Amino acid sequence: MALKTIHAPIPGTFYRAANPGDPPFKAEGDAVAVGDTVGLIEVMKTFTPVIAEEAGTLRAFHVGNEDAVMAGQPLYDIEA
Template identity: 55%
Template sequence: MAEHIVHAPFPGVFYRRPDPESPPFVNESDTVASGSVVGLIEVMKMFQEIRSEADGTVTEFLVENEAAVDAGQPLMRLT
């Protein structure tokens, strides 16, 4: 299976959880479908869902939870 990288569509703060008390949207080794929510990016107190553009298994997160990210920055790797 081909590798797919999920990229940040715009700059902001990347969150792996919908809120601090909830579990992450996905963990390493989870299987995701195209269109699945895999995280959030917050910009000016507005949260935008980040969705996978491919089916696959999460093999690695490339940024930490609550990390500032730039537009186009790789967030996670799927295989």
């Protein structure tokens, strides 16, 4: 199995859940299917979902909830 790092497609604020108090979309160790939402990136009150493009197991997040991210910055690792 190969470990792949997924990068932020756009700059903004990364959210691991849809709303404060909600469970995260995915946690470390969770199975991820193609099309699953892993997080959201917010820019000026517009939320863009971070969608998994391949299946595997989410191994680690490189950013925390509500962290500012830049385009191209590592977000998470997936083992496929």
